[in-house]
Amino acid sequence: MSVDKRFLEIRVHIMKKVRPRSILAASGVFLILLISAWDALASDQSGGSRGEHVIIVGGPALRRWENTRVDVDQHDKVWYNFVRKGKFRVRELMFQHGRGIAVTMLVFRPAYLSRQSEEGRPLIQWVESIRNDYFKKLHGFDMDIVWFDTASELIRYLNHGRNRRETKIVNLEYFGHSNRHAFLLDYSNAVMGASKEWLHEDELERIEPGAFAKHAYCRSFGCHTGESMSQKWHQATGVPLWGVVGKTDYSISNTEAILSQGAYWKY
Numbered sequence: 001m002s003v004d005k006r007f008l009e010i011r012v013h014i015m016k017k018v019r020p021r022s023i024l025a026a027s028g029v030f031l032i033l034l035i036s037a038w039d040a041l042a043s044d045q046s047g048g049s050r051g052e053h054v055i056i057v058g059g060p061a062l063r064r065w066e067n068t069r070v071d072v073d074q075h076d077k078v079w080y081n082f083v084r085k086g087k088f089r090v091r092e093l094m095f096q097h098g099r100g101i102a103v104t105m106l107v108f109r110p111a112y113l114s115r116q117s118e119e120g121r122p123l124i125q126w127v128e129s130i131r132n133d134y135f136k137k138l139h140g141f142d143m144d145i146v147w148f149d150t151a152s153e154l155i156r157y158l159n160h161g162r163n164r165r166e167t168k169i170v171n172l173e174y175f176g177h178s179n180r181h182a183f184l185l186d187y188s189n190a191v192m193g194a195s196k197e198w199l200h201e202d203e204l205e206r207i208e209p210g211a212f213a214k215h216a217y218c219r220s221f222g223c224h225t226g227e228s229m230s231q232k233w234h235q236a237t238g239v240p241l242w243g244v245v246g247k248t249d250y251s252i253s254n255t256e257a258i259l260s261q262g263a264y265w266k267y
Contacts, residue, residue: 051170051213052102053093057086058176059111061188062118079115081250082175087130099141109147111189151199159208168213178222201229204236212239221257223247226266240267
């Protein structure tokens with residue numbers, strides 16, 4: 001049996017059967033290490049150094065809405081919740097695969113424009129500084145940031161953002177709000193407790209399966225994706241999407257989003 005196939009079988013078994021109370025528990029740490037090992041194998045087989053790594057970043061809620069909730073139910077007390085996690089993941093990919101890889105961070109612009117107006121601070125400029133100052137100047141890494149305004153623009157990039165005959169998507173990850181049926185790109189931003197722009201599981205058939213490498217790795221760090229959307233993603237694209245059954249927590253800095261109590265990964 002090949003090494004990569006064995007890793008896949010072990011990973012599937014653990015991801016489906018183990019439900020750690022916290023991703024920070026010992027079993028959770030082991031799970032992260034095992035996932036990382038598989039990611040390296042899968043990315044190498046799908047052309048990790050040749051294909052494109054896509055990090056999708058959803059938008060934050062507005063404080064004008066969230067301040068009306070009780071404290072424990074408030075979202076996005078800091079504007080950079082999702083941007084920070086995306087930056088952390090890009091840095092991981094850079095160290096894992098080297099500075100020659102293609103990484104694109106797709107960021108939902110309208111929500112950051114709204115939060116920028118609310119805070120009176122140059123949030124768009126600060127997001128751009130992740131590419132210009134942190135990665136290019138500090139690390140010599142030529143990653144890219146692409147802003148999008150609608151789910152249709154997001155799909156268009158996945159399908160045609162690069163020549164997909166030559167540059168397949170080898171890795172796609174989402175950081176943002178979601179429910180079991182959709183990526184909620186502007187949750188509690190334009191409307192309190194709701195979203196006006198989303199990528200719904202019924203729209204996934206618009207994504208061209210040929211955009212992805214054969215062994216592409218996809219993962220959503222939004223809440224509840226593993227309860228329905230993951231399965232629809234696999235049906236539409238032919239590529240598994242690891243999602244969470246339950247909720248994720250973005251409150252701890254400089255790490256990926258962690259699983260809330262009782263949550264677990266599934267595809």
